[in-house]
Amino acid sequence: MATATASRDARPGATLPPPESFGAMVLRRFLKHRLAVASTVMLVVLVLGSVIGPWFLPAYDAQDLSNTNQLVPTLAHPLGTDELGQDVLARLLYAGRISLFVGLSAAVLGVLIGTLIGAITGYFGKWIDTLGMRMTDMFLCIPLLMLLLVLSNFTRGKTLVPFIAPELQQLALIAVIIGASSWMGVARLVRGEFLSLREQEFIEASLSVGGKSAWIITRHLIPNAMAPIFVAATLQVGEAIILESGLSFLGMGIQPPVPSWGNMLSNAQQYMIATPWLAVYPGIMIFLTVVSINFIGDGLRDALDPKLKS
């Protein structure tokens, strides 16, 4: 949040700073939302744990088979090991990297596509608007999970780009699939914002001094529509994480041995009688991540809404 508002202020040609800068006002109002602040702390812990955590935990040694029966939690393996003897905590954190990466990139991609389509349809209107919105309607007619399953099923295990590790490719592929299937909400949102913004006087002023469409869209309209886009993007990250883990759970997302919270759960499902706790962890990780993201989105919505002056 801080970075986004900072880049906003650093924009060349920004207006004179008001008595309290926009960033400071947003921060002050965000801090009032206690659940959002607690969620931010939680998310930071989850992100840091996933990014640096695996370095401090015992690495999986494929040669060491002595662990395979040691499934119950012990001091060395606080959450136990899985059927291959891999430390579950380490895998959960490593899976966190993957889920967060895929979720974030899918959301960014989806929001970019959505903003582009929404901006073009909302700004130019007429037949372009009709065409873009009918296309959006069409995509909305296909149940999301079905669309994702079709797309990922037919591209699964395929090497699409040479010279890049297949593990990395599958991450990128899932992110692209989710992003390309979840832009519709943002497109409608941005279009709506643009429709009302483009009637306002500052746009007319820009047009009167010869402002070009691209300039007006990128310099006037998008910055003004940034707040709702940003909130939608935040919520989209949580949504994308749920979608990715759902796909992986069904075996259509991230493929083992690369861990993902989804495929760890479907793996644990096979050992539900002997080691039921293994199925509990991944869901808790997904839930904690998504719940914090949703509360942060909620807090951002309150903080960024210019109508709620306090």
Place this chain on the structure above:
Amino acid sequence: MGAYILRRLLTSLPLLLGVTLLLFCIMHLMPGGPLAAYTQNPRVRPEDLEKIKHIMGLDQPLYMQYLYWLRSLLTGNLGNSLFTGQAVTEMIASFLPNTLVLMGTSFIVSLAIGVFLGVMSAVKQYTAFDFGVTTFAFIGYSLPVFWFGVMLLLLFAAQLKWLPSGGVHDLGETGLLDLIEHLVLPVTMLSIVSVASWSRYMRSSMLEVIRQEYVRTARAKGLDEFRVIGRHAFRNALVPVVTIIALALPGIFGGAIMTETIFAWPGIGRLFFDSLGRSDYPVIMAILTISAALVVVSNILADIAYAALDPRIRYD
């Protein structure tokens, strides 16, 4: 009203046509293609492959293939499964009842519980009950549903052994009681999100209505609280919620994929998922088309219900 419905139906036809075209393109641009099942078979020779291609019309240009598909769709023929050779319509007809039972039960359960929780938490705003419902709704929003399903399975079927772990019936059983036993877990899983979301909508709609003047008037007339809430407030608060509920129908249909996979429920979602694994294009295409049609119909239903329930809204 009749004219409006007719117009909505007519304008949704091009949309549906567009969706089938979009689906057709997605399906055909995907690597693999409808012949994947044959190319993986070492006993199928290249010349056989050409023959199959010709028989299936895959050597025709894409737009011709689409038109052929569309023509057979209009005559009620959705092709044959590449896997079983059975007519797709027959396959869907045999799997659909199970999905309808699951969806229908879960719809009724969600509706009853969701609306009840919403109304009660609005009436008892800022009490412990309201707080509890709100917390539950937030949990429901962020819950990975498939995990919730696995947890239900783990707790009530694997560990406690209170309920069956999957299927529609136990072997040799056909009774209603047995069916209900098998329905409890999948219906709980399928309903949790709609209950969370509908209770939220119901609550905010109810809160808005309670503040209206006609509710104050009803109280002023000396009606008892039950009448005021039940007859005057509730019925009006339901209007916007009906739209949300109608729009959520396809979501329940989509959610059936997860539920039916986890609880081994032989329905459309399961058929869709299995057909994906077998690259059974005609079945996948048929289920996608039906789902898209369901979305369009739900949208129209939502608008009609809105117009029918609220006399202030007129469509001319």
